[in-house]
Amino acid sequence: MMTELTILMPCLNEAETLETCIVKAKGYLDRAGIAGEVLIADNGSNDGSQDIARRCGARVIAVPVKGYGAALIAGIAAAKGRFVIMGDSDDSYDFANLDPFVAALRDGADLVMGNRFRGGIAPKAMPPLHRYLGNPVLSTIGRVFFRTPVGDFHCGLRGFNRDAIIGLHLNTPGMEFASEMVIKATLSGLDIREVPTTLQPDGRSRPPHLRSWRDGWLHLKLLMTFAPYWLFYYPGLVLFGLGSAGFLALLFGPVTIGGVSFDVATLILSAGLVLTGFQMICFYALSRIFAVRFALLPSSARFERCKSRLSVDNACIAGGSLLLLAIFATLSGVFSWGATGFGDLDASRIVRPAALAVVAASLGVQIITTGFLAAMLQQQINPEQMPQPLQEDSA
Template structure:
């Protein structure tokens, strides 16, 4: 950009007439006092209270973002920003835009993303509801650190700075409040230089309720964290279930086991078999989810996972699936043979149900693996092959045009 500046102070805006002028004045005073070549940019998301006119009168640049949503407004603002660095923050006067020195210093030192930490900087009385302060933010931030191994202590701080080019490379996609989590997650997975500085949070200056909805937006953040971590959503629970099922099943396969006054028999063996089936299916979902997310840019590619996924070819999966199904069929034949040896009469349920459960578990698991292998391979079809297929199969309108040309 020929007219690129060093810093853009970006504020998403939806009906912030009460506080917008104050925020812009603080941001402009920071640019003036620090001598930074910059701009104040307002990403207006459809305000109807005169916010746009207030922003323009206060000397800010306003860009209209038609698609509604916090993430959509920020994405449009980042795209329109002329600054090499961008510092974004809410336009409700809860953050002090006149004190951004720590963010600028970290960005100039090479950081790709600089997060504010309200818990380290201080939260004014009444600035954050107790449910957010003591439950929502700590829990979601802890899950984010656990899932993605990031050092960030405040995942949802609205005041943050970043290199514009670095964030654009992340190809952020969400349009709602989860945009804040997506930025941190993708920056961490892409091994960006992510840092944190203490930030003070003041009580906002609005008389109306905030746009944030505690349970709705909290669930959206949690859903995003789970969907972007197939390991924690599918793989680890699947491995745990598979391990429990195999261990318990191996112990109970020879016969019932009695511990103290409790007897574990065929019913527990059946539960173990179900754990194996569900565990295998969960692991299959983890492989499919990771392959899809990595291939289409939702999660940055990983050499380790890519090598593992490439080793799981359709042919290898089908081979294991067929072996499982043959094992299950053989166990089923053996069970029927045992029944035939008794002239198809009454049988001991505890004894005869074991081979039947074992047989059906192997058959179902093999069938699941086969279907999952085909699904995973469909996702793995190279893009150029899909395009060739699309070219080879004309649409209905193209076919009508060709028929008209022939006539």
Template sequence: MTAMVELSIVMPCLNEAETLATCIRKAQGYLNRSGVSGEVLIADNGSTDGSQDIAAELGARVVDVAEKGYGNALMGGIRVARGTYVIMGDADDSYDFSNLDPFVAELRKGADVVMGNRFKGGIEPGAMPPLHRYLGNPVLSAIGKLFFKAPVGDFHCGLRGFRREAILAIRLHTSGMEFASEIVVKSCLSGLRFAEVPTTLKKDGRSRPPHLRSWRDGWRHLRFLLIYSPRWLFLYPGLAALAVGLVATLALLVGPVKIGSAGFDVGTMLYTAAFAVLGYQAVLFSVMVKLFAAREGLLPMSPKYRQLIERFSIERGLVLGVVIFVAGIIVALLQLLRWGSVGFGALDTAQNIRTAIPAVLGMVLGFQTIMFSMFAGVLSIPTTNAGTPTPAPKKTADNPALVA
């Protein structure tokens, strides 16, 4: 049966009785007109308005998905779809299921993921709220391009097609609205080939409010993008903070610094040292998140990053941590000896703090390195129930950049 079906048109459904029949008829009309061997599959997520009966009466295939959530509904449909290709879209009559030729054409050419672009195809007046059209979608799409090199201009278009086996292979996990972002993000990270085609968006045909909540779901998408990019969430800010903190601390170690009318001394030095500690923590967090995510199959690990991690060992990390920690101890001991040379009496306060800060900084950074090395060792222990890693990303003509 699977070999006979080229395309599955999957629609998630939760109480879409007003518009479901229209969407099904358009999809069936497309299959009849184009001659594409396909099926219309409704992934019902617990409708109570008779949507299931409407779909069944029209000859669509209905799959009941008990787990609530947009992502759960779609994955439930994708898993049981019989087609080589899947085109997914909302059942609210906002997308044109009667014109899927561009999607099928790109899939047949070899694309793994084909995204619709509503900004190129046309947005009917009132179809997209101004907040989404001029702020939400452009900002999130720009972040997606920056973080993941996503070759798409409409990151959150709900009408998209993909090769079913390719999407199943990247192991999608999210159950809610973040699912739309996860498809794009993990496809980019796994090196899948993208294509983009214009599509239209019109005002949906429902009388009830949409399930989408602008600010809540917008934040959930943004949060997802940040969490799935440890480089931008932890590594880059951490490296910047570490560099600024260390450079400023070293500059003030020599003596007070004056810039214009402003003077900086040991008080500032204390804060710059703290800034360096925070930056170092963020850098270590980025590595730990990457290791954990790769271990659980949540994120792929690029070949360069994997090679770097393989060169690192618990022992090397421990040695580095001990060296940094001992350096801090040595500075502290020298300060103690200097204090003893004056009979443990009063010392110059500014100079005393200027020496103590590097000692404390060395001990803190060294201890953090030791603890990180041990934790990284825990993550590297092979277990029988560890998740199968997502395949390492590969370079393609459409995705030349790899993310670490």
């Protein structure tokens, strides 16, 4: 008989609660009449967890690579079921009530996330730091960055179509694996749904493996890594816009607004904003090209149009024009200095052409070097070595 469902549990020294979880999971399979298995991905337990699992009728695989994500990646690869439902083996999740997950999977969902905030969190089941700060903040960032329908990014109880998730090529070994699955599933256009689930205090006497600040940073870092728009493009666009407005306004003389005079000090600050913002925009372009090339992010028609314009020829033309402007600004400053006999100059007279020369030269060099590096990232290699690019539903 074909195995329809694998209930997968990562395990590292869970002797106190593992039997309870397996009994509940096997009881659910029997009650629901589902052809399934309970699979334990053991991450090097030394408390007898493996023997407990086998005695309870579960299948055990050894995962030598340490980490929550590493254990689950190995477990997903070894699963026999068409569907997989994963959950922690600390008795905090209800393996006896998986009907909503199975129903959604049978209905065609690729990923079914549990939502503990909708289903109910028992007292002392989740630390206040996680419940009121960490999880809501990170989940909100995830929804904003990726427009995903998931409201509880870090729920450990989730079900999925095994083939669909294997196709995402998940590879993070730590706790951030939970976020990677949601991010890549969203970017790949998979059918993601949410169902309410409950969370109970775990049954272990020892502290959990989770480390709040360390693992929270890993999740946030992963969110930022897969969101170059938010990491580079939007902040860079704001800095470049503000800097350009201030720089152009002050390039020909001081500006007074409401009795406050802005002069060369603000001009220098604006120049810094222009250069920093433009560099971040260049980083965005390069990171997006790299991520699309290696199937980390999806492409789009608009992105392909912009990429086609970022050629070495166009970059050299634009960058060369700015370098010429920098030379003219430099000569203007030198002639102004020569008119005084190369003596002492009023700073306000020399700073403006000097600032224009520095900004124009820096932008010119950045454009040219970005064009060459973008072309390098797009060089053809052996197609057999290239991953298949992701595709999104709309541009």
